[in-house]
C-alpha cells in the first residue's frame with residue numbers, strides 16, 4: 001500500500017497496549033496536558049466493549065456498533081466480537097478519515113484509544129486498515145503503553161516488547177514505548193534493559209529454568225535492532241508525571257514519520273541483501289561482543305551472540321548461520337498485494353449491512 005502523506009500539522013496518535021496497561025487513562029491525560037498547553041485534541045474511542053470512559057470521545061465506535069449485538073449475531077465470544085466489531089468499523093474508515101480531514105483546521109492532535117486485544121494490530125486486518133488510512137492523511141505515531149509493575153520480570157518484559165515490535169513493523173509507523181505507572185514502580189530497570197543488553201542478560205542469569213531464560217535471551221538479542229529505532233519514556237498517566245517528555249517524544253516521532261515511511265523499504269531491502277554476504281572466517285573469529293565488525297550484518301552479529309554461553313564476554317568463534325538467515329525475503333510487494341486482497345475480501349463480506357453513524 002503506497003502512502004503519500006501531505007505535510008500536515010495535525011498529528012494522529014494510536015494508543016496501543018495490553019488490557020489494563022493504562023491506555024484510556026493516558027488518552028484522558030494527553031487531552032488534559034495538551035489543553036493546558038493550549039492545544040486542541042480530538043478523541044476517538046475504538047474499544048467497543050468498554051463500559052465507562054473518563055473522557056468525552058468525539059468519535060465513539062460504540063455509537064456505530066453494538067458489541068453485544070455483534071456477539072449474538074455472529075455467535076462469537078467476547079474477543080471475537082471485539083475483533084469483528086473493529087473489522088466492521090474498518091469497512092467505514094473512509095467516513096472517519098473524511099471527518100478527521102474536515103476537523104483538521106481546529107485540531108492539533110487526534111488521539112485514538114484502542115482495545116486491549118492487541119491482535120487487532122498484530123494480525124487482524126482492521127488495525128492495519130484503520131491506522132494506514134489515517135496515516136495516509138496525517139503524520140501518525142504509535143504509543144505502545146507498558147504496564148510497568150507487570151513487566152518487571154525479564155520474560156514478561158521481552159514478550160511485551162515482541163508485541164510492540166511486531167506492531168511497529170506491521171504498521172510501518174514510528175513507535176514510542178511508554179513505560180506507564182511510574183508512580184507505582186521505578187521504571188529504571190526497563191530503561192536499562194532497552195539500552196544495554198548486558199543488564200538484561202544479568203537479570204536473565206538470575207532466573208531459574210534454562211529453556212525460558214535462553215529463549216528470552218535469544219529474543220532480547222533479536223530485539224536489539226528494534227530497540228535502536230524506537231524511543232522510550234516513563235510516565236504516570238494517573239499523576240501526569242513525565243508527560244512533557246512523552247509529548248516531546250511524540251513530536252519527534254511525528255517529525256520522523258515521513259522519513260521512517262519513505263526509507264523503510266529501502267533499509268529492509270538493503271539489510272536483507274547484505275545478510276547474504278557472510279563474514280569471512282578471519283574477521284569473525286576475532287569478533288568481540290559489543291564491538292562488531294563492519295563486514296557483519298546486525299542479524300549475523302545477533303545470531304552469534306545468541307550462540308554464546310551465558311556470561312561470556314570474551315571473543316567468540318563464528319557460530320554457524322542457520323539457513324533462514326542466509327536467504328532473503330524480498331516479499332514486500334507480495335505482502336502489499338495480499339493486504340489489498342484481504343481488505344477487498346473484508347469489504348465484500350460486509351457490503352452495506354452496517355451503516356456507520358460516525359460523528
Ligand SMILES: Nc1nc2c(ncn2[C@@H]2O[C@H](COP(=O)(O)OP(=O)(O)O)[C@@H](O)[C@H]2O)c(=O)[nH]1
Pocket residue numbers: 017018019020021022023024025026116180181182183184235236237238239
Ligand atoms: N497507579 C496508577 N494507576 C494507573 C495508571 N494508569 C492507569 N492506571 C489504572 O490502571 C487501570 C487500568 O487503566 P485503563 O486506562 O482503563 O487501562 P486500559 O485497559 O489500557 O485502557 C485503572 O484502574 C487505572 O486507574 C498510572 O499511571 N498509575
Ligand SMILES: [Mg+2]
Pocket residue numbers: 023024025047050113114
Ligand atoms: Mg481502555
